[in-house]
Amino acid sequence: MGILEVQNVNKRFGGLQALNNVNLDVVEGSVHAIIGPNGAGKSTLLNCFVGRLVPDTGSVMFNGQSLLGIKPHEINQTGVSRVFQTPEIFTDLTVIENVMIPAFAKRDGAYKLNPFKRVQDEAEIRDHAEHTLEDVGLADKLDMTASEMSRGDKRRLEMAMCLVQDPKLLLLDEPTAGMARADTNRTIDLLKHIGESRGITKVVIEHDMHVVFSLADKISVLAQGTVLVEDVPENIKGHPKVREAYLGEAQV
Amino acid sequence: MLKLGKKDAGLFLFVVIITLLAPFILNPFPESSAFAQFNAGYPDLMQRFVIFGIFAIGFNILFGLTGYLSFGHAAFLGVGSYAAIWMMKLLTMNVIPAIIASVIFAGLFSLVVGYISLRRSGIYFSILTLAFAQMSFAMAYSVLTPITGGETGLQPKVNDPRIFDGALAEGTTPTAGLFGVKMRDSLEWSVGDWLFTFNFGYYFAAIMMLAAFYVSIRIFRSPFGMMLRGVKTNQQRLNYTGLNSKPYTLAAFVISGMYAGLAGGLLVAMDTQVGPERMFWTASGEVVLMAILGGAGTLIGPVLGAGFIKYMENIVSKINDTILHQWFYWLPDGLEDAVVAMIYPFIGKGWHLTLGIMFMAVVIFLPGGLVEGGQRIAGWVRGRFRGKESPTSGKAAGTPAE
Ligand SMILES: Nc1ncnc2c1ncn2[C@@H]1O[C@H](COP(=O)(O)OP(=O)(O)OP(=O)(O)O)[C@@H](O)[C@H]1O
Numbered sequence: 001m002g003i004l005e006v007q008n009v010n011k012r013f014g015g016l017q018a019l020n021n022v023n024l025d026v027v028e029g030s031v032h033a034i035i036g037p038n039g040a041g042k043s044t045l046l047n048c049f050v051g052r053l054v055p056d057t058g059s060v061m062f063n064g065q066s067l068l069g070i071k072p073h074e075i076n077q078t079g080v081s082r083v084f085q086t087p088e089i090f091t092d093l094t095v096i097e098n099v100m101i102p103a104f105a106k107r108d109g110a111y112k113l114n115p116f117k118r119v120q121d122e123a124e125i126r127d128h129a130e131h132t133l134e135d136v137g138l139a140d141k142l143d144m145t146a147s148e149m150s151r152g153d154k155r156r157l158e159m160a161m162c163l164v165q166d167p168k169l170l171l172l173d174e175p176t177a178g179m180a181r182a183d184t185n186r187t188i189d190l191l192k193h194i195g196e197s198r199g200i201t202k203v204v205i206e207h208d209m210h211v212v213f214s215l216a217d218k219i220s221v222l223a224q225g226t227v228l229v230e231d232v233p234e235n236i237k238g239h240p241k242v243r244e245a246y247l248g249e250a251q252v
Numbered sequence: 253m254l255k256l257g258k259k260d261a262g263l264f265l266f267v268v269i270i271t272l273l274a275p276f277i278l279n280p281f282p283e284s285s286a287f288a289q290f291n292a293g294y295p296d297l298m299q300r301f302v303i304f305g306i307f308a309i310g311f312n313i314l315f316g317l318t319g320y321l322s323f324g325h326a327a328f329l330g331v332g333s334y335a336a337i338w339m340m341k342l343l344t345m346n347v348i349p350a351i352i353a354s355v356i357f358a359g360l361f362s363l364v365v366g367y368i369s370l371r372r373s374g375i376y377f378s379i380l381t382l383a384f385a386q387m388s389f390a391m392a393y394s395v396l397t398p399i400t401g402g403e404t405g406l407q408p409k410v411n412d413p414r415i416f417d418g419a420l421a422e423g424t425t426p427t428a429g430l431f432g433v434k435m436r437d438s439l440e441w442s443v444g445d446w447l448f449t450f451n452f453g454y455y456f457a458a459i460m461m462l463a464a465f466y467v468s469i470r471i472f473r474s475p476f477g478m479m480l481r482g483v484k485t486n487q488q489r490l491n492y493t494g495l496n497s498k499p500y501t502l503a504a505f506v507i508s509g510m511y512a513g514l515a516g517g518l519l520v521a522m523d524t525q526v527g528p529e530r531m532f533w534t535a536s537g538e539v540v541l542m543a544i545l546g547g548a549g550t551l552i553g554p555v556l557g558a559g560f561i562k563y564m565e566n567i568v569s570k571i572n573d574t575i576l577h578q579w580f581y582w583l584p585d586g587l588e589d590a591v592v593a594m595i596y597p598f599i600g601k602g603w604h605l606t607l608g609i610m611f612m613a614v615v616i617f618l619p620g621g622l623v624e625g626g627q628r629i630a631g632w633v634r635g636r637f638r639g640k641e642s643p644t645s646g647k648a649a650g651t652p653a654e
């Protein structure tokens with residue numbers, strides 16, 4: 001039994017069948033990669049997990065609870081955090097504030113209306129946020145306004161915003177896109193490392209095969225809304241269907 | 253100090269001093285000088301400065317922090333005023349019950365309006381709030397006449413029940429006060445050619461404003477305030493981060509509604525009358541101008557904006573062509589007329605034109621409002637003294653995060 005079970009999910013946009021009977025079974029504590037050509041429906045699938053989209057049919061169960069029909073903040077409060085394909089951060093806020101907000105959300109729940117608490121008294125939250133930013137390599141940019149950062153840094157910031165919540169399930173939509181090789185390797189290390197110490201389950205969408213094969217325990221290949229294969233990395237590499245739909249085209 | 257950070261404490265202290273010394277600061281010109289008409293240190297105007305300061309501070313908690321642009325806040329001001337006047341009619345001319353009632357009723361009304369309007373965001377939210385305010389205005393004019401006095405409005409009458417006060421003699425007018433001291437009581441101090449007026453009502457309202465300002469600083473520096481800024485920058489992200497933005501925005505809406513109610517109550521405490529025009533949409537628009545002109549999202553900006561607009565409204569509007577001719581009498585005749593003719597459209601009733609032009613200039617050249625202007629000047633001066641420009645320092649100082 002997986003921690004995340006996706007069954008027969010369908011999603012149509014007008015005439016386009018973006019997801020076609022998608023099934024996914026993610027084992028607790030594992031890294032599950034989703035690969036596939038552009039427009040395959042990978043991000044659409046993640047959108048169905050976090051409440052951005054509601055599938056037309058099918059079910060999405062996390063930890064035995066359905067994620068369909070509940071609000072995005074409720075989904076997050078059950079332990080699901082997501083890094084988006086285009087960074088979703090608080091651009092006008094400082095880096096440290098960006099990470100403190102999710103830390104508050106984790107500690108205080110969906111809302112806590114106390115206008116007379118002071119941020120400066122929240123040393124515990126701040127320390128936690130600082131440590132997380134250290135982990136992703138942004139320790140020297142705490143007071144920078146988030147909008148001023150490079151694309152790669154924004155991505156790492158968003159990762160910190162998710163990691164600070166210590167989620168049960170971490171969804172990563174192309175976490176290394178826009179990063180230089182060295183940063184990519186750092187990110188791989190980071191993702192491996194948090195996987196070991198905290199047992200976080202991860203679903204990673206990636207185009208970079210180096211990242212996929214260094215991290216993934218299992219890979220699902222998606223093309224035109226359909227899962228072609230779901231298997232361990234060794235079997236994916238040589239799989240004829242995959243070559244045809246994806247690898248052959250990308251020449252990896 | 254006062255559980256404020258160093259910078260905030262400095263700012264607060266500065267505002268306290270300016271507010272307390274306002275009767276001096278606003279009256280810099282001798283009575284007999286030609287500039288005396290630029291003096292703003294008379295009770296009526298000083299009261300307006302601080303009362304509309306409160307209105308704008310509250311509005312900024314909603315608009316400046318969450319980015320939700322309400323176009324109907326005058327409705328809460330109006331409800332506050334009506335509530336206050338009813339307290340004066342039913343209970344006492346002491347302003348305490350009036351002020352408390354104005355805050356409570358405005359708070360309740362904003363809870364209803366906010367709950368409904370916040371179902372939408374952006375322009376739809378603005379339109380909903382505008383619709384509510386115009387509805388309130390229209391109802392105060394018509395069907396609610398028994399409560400609002402319709403077009404003529406309300407004021408305390410001698411024969412009102414007023415159960416806490418003794419009966420007033422026939423022919424006297426009830427005056428608002430605080431335990432025996434009347435709001436309109438003033439001390440005058442004449443020094444040479446200067447006349448300084450210390451009005452009780454002003455100081456009462458000023459203390460309310462300082463309290464309101466203090467609360468606003470605390471809100472800005474709280475995790476709650478941080479979430480509100482999160483709503484403004486990226487509400488989606490806030491939701492995916494596990495936070496329900498609705499209670500946050502609603503709380504901000506109600507708090508700002510209560511500020512508006514307080515301002516409405518104080519207006520009545522200073523001048524015991526109210527009519528529906530107080531809720532007209534232009535009054536809602538004015539507070540938007542105040543916040544943006546001063547600098548939305550900054551602590552001090554709305555107060556500056558309120559002061560600026562009220563000054564223009566009361567001072568620039570009083571300049572007429574006779575005064576202009578007096579100023580420019582020394583020019584050759586033809587030239588004098590030409591200069592006066594050129595300036596004339598911008599003064600008197602034309603003060604709206606001046607305000608409009610200044611507003612456009614601020615929005616285009618100083619998106620951060622007067623506060624940004626101040627920071628740029630400060631940055632430029634600092635740069636001069638250090639011999640190098642530091643363009644980012646001024647900007648960083650403006651982030652409320654610090
Ligand atoms: N909200 C939407 N409305 C309409 N069409 C959409 C929507 N979201 C996605 N699509 C379409 O669905 C298809 C799948 O998009 P999706 O973003 O899931 O692809 P992807 O696999 O993530 O691709 P990429 O690798 O480029 O990110 C695309 O054709 C896209 O245009």
Ligand SMILES: [Mg+2]
Pocket residue numbers: 042043044085173
């Ligand atoms: Mg995608």
